[in-house]
Amino acid sequence: MKPILIISLALKKRAITTLITVNYSLLTTLCTLITIHCSAQLEGQAKIDSLLKELPLQKEDSNKVRLMNHLSWEYSYNDPDKGIKYGKQALVLATKLDWKEGIARLTNTVGANYEVKGDYSKALEYYHKAQKISEEIGNIGSVAKNISCIGDVYQYESNYTKALEYYLRALKISEEIGQKQLVAKNTVGIGNVYSRQGNYPKALEYYFKCLKTFEETGDRGMVARSTGSIGSVYCEIGDYPKALEYYLKALKVFEEVGNNEDVATITCHIGAVYGYERNFPKALEYFFKALKVSEKMGNNRLTTVIAGNIGGVYSGLYNFRQAVAWHFEALQGAEAIGDRSGEAFALSHIGRDYIGIVTHSAGSVNVIKTGELQAAPYQPATLPAGHAGLIPEGRVALLHKALEYLNKAVAMNKDIGDLNQLKDSYLHLSAADSLLGDYKGALEARDNYHAIKDSLFSQENKEEILKMGIKNEYERQRLTDSLKVAEKQKIAKINLQKQKNYTYLGVAGIFLLAGFSFFIVKERGKSETARKQSDGLLLNILPEEVANELKITGTTTAKHFDNVTVLFTDFVNFTQASESMGAQNLIDELHTCFKKFDEISERYNIEKIKTIGDAYLAVAGLPTADPEHSLHVVSAAKEITEFMSDRLAKLGGERTFEVRVGIHSGSVVAGVVGLKKFAYDIWGDTVNTAARMEQNSEAGKINISQTTYELVKDKFTCKYRGEVDAKGKGMMKMYFVS
Numbered sequence: 001m002k003p004i005l006i007i008s009l010a011l012k013k014r015a016i017t018t019l020i021t022v023n024y025s026l027l028t029t030l031c032t033l034i035t036i037h038c039s040a041q042l043e044g045q046a047k048i049d050s051l052l053k054e055l056p057l058q059k060e061d062s063n064k065v066r067l068m069n070h071l072s073w074e075y076s077y078n079d080p081d082k083g084i085k086y087g088k089q090a091l092v093l094a095t096k097l098d099w100k101e102g103i104a105r106l107t108n109t110v111g112a113n114y115e116v117k118g119d120y121s122k123a124l125e126y127y128h129k130a131q132k133i134s135e136e137i138g139n140i141g142s143v144a145k146n147i148s149c150i151g152d153v154y155q156y157e158s159n160y161t162k163a164l165e166y167y168l169r170a171l172k173i174s175e176e177i178g179q180k181q182l183v184a185k186n187t188v189g190i191g192n193v194y195s196r197q198g199n200y201p202k203a204l205e206y207y208f209k210c211l212k213t214f215e216e217t218g219d220r221g222m223v224a225r226s227t228g229s230i231g232s233v234y235c236e237i238g239d240y241p242k243a244l245e246y247y248l249k250a251l252k253v254f255e256e257v258g259n260n261e262d263v264a265t266i267t268c269h270i271g272a273v274y275g276y277e278r279n280f281p282k283a284l285e286y287f288f289k290a291l292k293v294s295e296k297m298g299n300n301r302l303t304t305v306i307a308g309n310i311g312g313v314y315s316g317l318y319n320f321r322q323a324v325a326w327h328f329e330a331l332q333g334a335e336a337i338g339d340r341s342g343e344a345f346a347l348s349h350i351g352r353d354y355i356g357i358v359t360h361s362a363g364s365v366n367v368i369k370t371g372e373l374q375a376a377p378y379q380p381a382t383l384p385a386g387h388a389g390l391i392p393e394g395r396v397a398l399l400h401k402a403l404e405y406l407n408k409a410v411a412m413n414k415d416i417g418d419l420n421q422l423k424d425s426y427l428h429l430s431a432a433d434s435l436l437g438d439y440k441g442a443l444e445a446r447d448n449y450h451a452i453k454d455s456l457f458s459q460e461n462k463e464e465i466l467k468m469g470i471k472n473e474y475e476r477q478r479l480t481d482s483l484k485v486a487e488k489q490k491i492a493k494i495n496l497q498k499q500k501n502y503t504y505l506g507v508a509g510i511f512l513l514a515g516f517s518f519f520i521v522k523e524r525g526k527s528e529t530a531r532k533q534s535d536g537l538l539l540n541i542l543p544e545e546v547a548n549e550l551k552i553t554g555t556t557t558a559k560h561f562d563n564v565t566v567l568f569t570d571f572v573n574f575t576q577a578s579e580s581m582g583a584q585n586l587i588d589e590l591h592t593c594f595k596k597f598d599e600i601s602e603r604y605n606i607e608k609i610k611t612i613g614d615a616y617l618a619v620a621g622l623p624t625a626d627p628e629h630s631l632h633v634v635s636a637a638k639e640i641t642e643f644m645s646d647r648l649a650k651l652g653g654e655r656t657f658e659v660r661v662g663i664h665s666g667s668v669v670a671g672v673v674g675l676k677k678f679a680y681d682i683w684g685d686t687v688n689t690a691a692r693m694e695q696n697s698e699a700g701k702i703n704i705s706q707t708t709y710e711l712v713k714d715k716f717t718c719k720y721r722g723e724v725d726a727k728g729k730g731m732m733k734m735y736f737v738s
Contacts, residue, residue, distance in 0.1 A: 047074050048071065048074050048075065051067060051070055051071045051074065052071070054067060055067060055068070055071070060093060060096075061097070062094075062097060062099055062102060064090075064093060065090050065093050065094045065097070065099065065102045065106070066102070068086050068087070068089060068090035068093070068106075069087065069090055069102070069105055069106050069109055071083075071086045072084070072086040072087035072090065072106070072109045072110065072113065073109050073112070075113070076109070076112050076113045076116050078298070078299065078300040078301060078337050079337055079338070080113040080114070080116045080117045080337065080338050080339075081113075081117070081338050083109070083110075083112075083113035083116075084110055084113045084114065084117075087106055087109050087110035087113060088110060090102075090106050091103065091106045091107065091110065094106055100133060100136070100137045101137060101139065103133055104130050104133040104134045104137065104139065104142055105130075105142070107126050107127075107129050107130035107133065108126070108127065108130040108142075108145065108146055108149065110126050111123045111124075111125075111126030111127040111129075111130060111149065112149070114126060115149070115152065115153055115156070116301075116337075116338075116339065117338045117339065117340060118339060118340035118341040118342075118344075118416045118418075119340070119416075120153050120156060120157050120416060120417060123149075123153050124150060124153050127146050127149045127150045127153065128146075128150065130142070130146045130149075131143055131146035131147060131150070134146060140173060140177055141174075141177060141179055141182070143173065144170045144173040144174045144177070144179065144182055145170075145182060147166050147169050147170040147173070148166065148167065148170035148174075148182065148185060148186050148189065150166045151163045151164075151165075151166035151167040151170060151186070151189055152189065154166060155189065155192060155193055155196070156341075156417075156418070157416075157417040157418070157419075158196070158417070158418070158419040158420060159417075160193050160196065160197055163189070163193050164190060164193050167186045167189045167190045167193065168186075168190065170182070170186045170189075171183065171186040171187065171190070174186060180213060180217060181222075183213065184210045184213050184214060184222060184226075187206050187207075187209050187210040187213070188206065188207065188210050188225075188226065188229060190206045191203045191204075191205075191206030191207045191210070191229060192229075194206065195232070195233055195236065196420075200233050200236065200237055203233050204230065204233055207226055207229045207230045207233065208226075208230065210222075210226045210229070211223060211226035211227065211230070214226055220253055220256075220257055221253070221254070221257050221259060221262070223253065224249070224250040224251075224253035224254050224257075224262065224266075225250070225262065227246050227249050227250040227253075228246065228247060228250040228266050228269065230246050231243045231244075231245070231246030231247040231249075231250065231269070232269065234246065235247075235269070235272070235273055235276070238276075240273050240276060240277050243273050244270065244273050247266055247269055247270045247273065248270065250262075250266050251263065251266045251267060251270065254266055260293050260296075260297055261297065261299065261302075263293055264290045264293040264294045264297070264299070264302055264306075265290070265302065267286050267287075267289050267290040267293070268286070268287065268290040268302075268305065268306055268309060270286045271283045271284070271285070271286030271287040271289075271290060271309065271313075272309065274286060275309075275312065275313055275316060278316065280313055280316060280317055283313050284310070284313055287306055287309055287310050287313065288310075290302075290306050291303065291306045291307075291310070294306055300333055300336065300337050301333075301337055301339065301342075303333060304329075304330050304333030304334050304337065304339065304342055305330075305342070307326050307327075307329040307330040307333060308326070308327060308330035308342075308345060308346060308349065310326045311323045311324075311325075311326030311327040311329075311330060311349060311353070312349070314326060315349070315352070315353060315356060318356065318360045320353045320354075320356035320357045320360065321353075321357060323349075323353045323356065324350055324353040324354070324357070327346050327349045327350045327353060328346070328350065330342065330345070330346040330349075331343060331346035331347065331350065334346055340412060340415075340416050341416055341418055341421070343412060344409050344412040344413045344416065344418065344421050344425075345409075345421055347405045347406070347408045347409035347412065347425075348405070348406060348409035348413075348421060348424060348425040348428060350405045351401075351402040351403070351404075351405035351406035351409060351425075351428050351429075351432065352402075352406075352428045354398045354399070354401050354402035354405070354432075355398075355399065355402050355428065355431055355432055355435065357398055358395050358398050358399055358402075358435060359435075396436070399432050399435055399436050400436075402428070402432045403429070403432050403433070403436075406425055406428050406429045406432060407429070409421070409425040410422060410425045410426065410429065413425055419452050422452060423449055423452040423453050424449075426445045426446070426448040426449035426452065427445075427446070427449045429441075429445040430442045430443075430445035430446040430449060433445060447560065447562050447667070448562075450559065450560050450561075450562070451561070451562045451563065451625065559622075559623070559669070559670055559671065560667065560668075560669050561621060561622040561623075561625075561667060561668055561669075561670060562667045563621050563625065563627075563629060563665075563667070564619050564620060564621030564622050564629055564665065564666070564667065564668055564686065565619065565620050565621060565629045565630045565632075565633040565634075565663060565664070565665040565708060565711075566617070566618075566619045566633075566663065566664055566665075566666075566668070566682070566686055566687055566689075566690035567601075567606065567616075567617070567618045567619065567620075567633050567636065567637060567661065567662075567663055567690065568615065568616070568617055568661070568662045568663070568690045568691050568693065568694040569597070569615065569616040569637075569640060569659050569660070569661050569662075569694065570614060570615045570616075570659070570660055570694050570695075571593075571614040571657035571658065571659055572657060572658040572659070572660055572699045573657070573658070574613075574614040574657060577653070577654070577656075577657055580654055581654070581655065585655070589655065589656055589657075590614065593644070593647075593656070593657070594611055594616060596640075596643055597616050597618075597640055600636050600639045600640055600643070601618050601636055603636075604620065604632040604633070604635055604636045605620065605624075605626060605632060606618050606619065606620045606632060606633060606636055607619055607620070607622060607623070609680065609681060609682055610681065614657070615694075617682075617687075618633075618636075619633075619668065619670075619682055620632045620633045622668070622670055622682075623670065629665070630663075630665050630708050630711035630712050631711070631712055631715055633663055633708075634663065634702065634704070634708070634712050634715075634716055634737055637661045637663060637702045637737070638702065638737065640659065640661065641659060641661060641700055641701070641702060644656070644657070644658065644659040644700070645700055658699040658700055659699070659700065660694060660697035660698055660699055660700070660701060660703070661694060661697055661701070661702040661703065662690050662691065662692065662693025662694025662695065662696070662697050662702075662703050662704075663690060663693055663702065663703070663704045663705070663708050664686055664689040664690040664692075664693050664704070664705040664707060664708055665686070665705070665707045665708045665711055666684070666685065666686035666689070666707060667684060667686060668682045668683065668684040668686050668687060669682065669683050669684055670682045670683075688728070688729075689705060689726075689729065689732075690705075692726040692727060692728070692729050692732070693705055693726075693734065695726075695727070696724050696726055696734060697736075698736075701736050701737075702736065702737040703721075703734055703735070703736060704718065704734070704735050704736075704737060705732065705733070705734065705735075706732070706733040706734075706735075709733075709735045712737075716737050716738070717737070717738040718735040718736065718737050718738065719735060719736045719738060720733070720735055721733075721734045721735060721736060722734075
């Protein structure tokens with residue numbers, strides 16, 4: 001099932017107790033896919049029944065292949081295992097007929113079914129095969145489609161770099177061949193990637209491009225879907241009135257064109273917005289409206305999603321027993337259709353709900369009045385058949401049950417590569433371990449949560465987002481106004497042709513207006529230049545994410561980073577050398593050396609922390625995670641020692657220095673300290689150990705710890721030094737990098 005729109009709302013957190021923070025996740029990456037082809041879809045089982053009835057009547061030819069491909073595609077909505085079965089049967093027939101076009105098409109369809117199942121490795125395998133076959137037969141449109149599908153899978157795996165790469169390739173091809181629907185799909189795909197990364201201005205830019213494309217072509221359904229995407233961005237940044245405005249616009253069009261699939265989905269999103277605003281009666285009203293439409297259509301996938309969302313509302317109401325019941329319904333639904341991502345979602349939330357039962361008695365906290373709830377068309381759920389008795393009594397039993405489901409969710413999310421859901425499962429796991437007194441397990445789970453979170457998200461400037469939204473909101477109106485102005489100018493020009501005399505006052509007014517306009521533009525330019533200069537200075541002091549956080553909130557939050565490598569350098573015999581060099585020459589030489597160190601660090605994506613006299617401290621792996629942090633630091637250290645060695649040979653020991661380097665890998669805490677002349681700094685044992693590595697190094701050498709050695713030994717030649725007594729650390733294994 002190929003999405004034209006994926007509305008993935010940010011996970012909003014509500015504190016339950018000081019020990020546990022739950023994800024009030026009314027919509028997650030499980031959320032419904034609104035598809036390009038859904039406007040032509042028959043409802044429920046009717047289409048599948050019709051195709052199954054025709055199948056025995058078909059001869060063993062290309063028409064039968066087409067019918068089975070259609071059947072495989074329709075099964076991808078609710079039963080991808082059957083979709084794979086019919087798709088592979090059709091592939092056998094297409095291969096027997098040597099029909100390359102059919103083979104390519106079916107290979108893509110089978111890949112789509114694997115994608116829906118959450119088996120992303122298999123989906124990629126089939127999409128790549130389909131792309132290769134399409135290239136061989138010269139079907140450029142099919143090539144672009146398969147490349148775009150590969151981008152979809154990488155997006156679901158949170159591999160945003162790869163996703164963007166494939167979307168941009170598909171976009172270029174689809175633009176060249178003039179396939180507007182595919183252009184729009186890839187445009188929205190790129191917007192989805194930016195939205196998932198938290199780069200909302202870029203997401204809005206691409207969503208509005210898509211909106212403009214479909215307004216020009218007059219495709220009302222796709223206009224509504226683009227409008228819904230824009231609404232999802234405003235929802236993610238917490239501008240709920242704006243989100244509702246766009247969602248309601250989209251809903252109105254969907255109802256007018258009679259597309260129940262889209263009606264149910266956007267209604268579900270509206271319910272989510274009301275949930276985030278804690279307007280629970282309205283949230284339930286819209287969720288149950290969506291549920292009614294979905295059940296009528298027989299769309300098991302969407303019904304499963306909505307059940308999970310209703311469970312989320314009850315979690316927000318602290319009625320965790322009812323929440324468990326609805327999440328078990330979501331689990332059953334996901335298991336029935338083979339949706340592993342949906343299973344992982346439900347497992348994680350069931351675990352969270354068990355924790356909620358422990359920390360709050362069911363119904364002990366009622367956020368809204370009973371009368372208000374009764375006014376909403378809500379219905380209580382019971383535990384599904386086969387799940388009776390799964391809510392144990394007793395605090396310890398509940399928490400162990402929570403651990404059982406959360407560990408299943410962690411394993412499944414690791415397997416399917418869904419980092420967003422894995423992150424949340426670790427958060428709930430940390431809470432359960434903490435409540436059971438397993439503080440080591442709680443800390444480990446919390447560290448895993450932060451590591452994944454920091455690798456996925458970056459802070460963005462909300463004011464910039466809102467300004468951009470306002471700008472784009474009125475872009476179409478401005479176009480209309482421009483046409484009106486042009487018409488008025490045309491009329492004015494005709495009238496002016498008839499006039500022979502202008503008053504001097506009018507001419508003077510024109511010049512005065514022009515001068516005033518020039519003054520405004522000039523001052524605005526100065527203001528913009530000043531702003532850029534101040535931003536540039538701030539970025540010289542702080543990493544970009546930290547600078548943006550400081551600009552928005554006026555403060556920053558210290559963060560824990562698990563996998564980093566710290567670099568410490570120091571100049572040998574610096575004190576003696578400084579006495580003979582003179583003050584100005586000393587400063588000039590330090591500046592030259594540290595400037596080169598900065599250039600090398602930037603090239604390897606290493607964050608410079610500070611200089612302390614003649615010492616230089618830097619770190620890789622923060623604020624953005626870097627899987628090759630240790631390799632990058634050792635590579636940079638080699639360049640630094642080579643630079644200093646060459647400089648020493650050229651200038652001599654009286655005009656420059658020898659350098660020694662120490663490196664260690666581990667975890668640190670990073671943040672901003674102070675109110676005036678603030679600085680971004682790092683703390684922790686990893687920093688202290690890196691300093692000890694430097695102190696026990698030698699001139700022109702790179703000394704690394706055992707931990708760093710294990711990370712780089714396959715890429716660099718290292719010489720074991722034995723165990724060396726490090727001050728305050730005891731005996732430590734050390735290595736010189738050759």
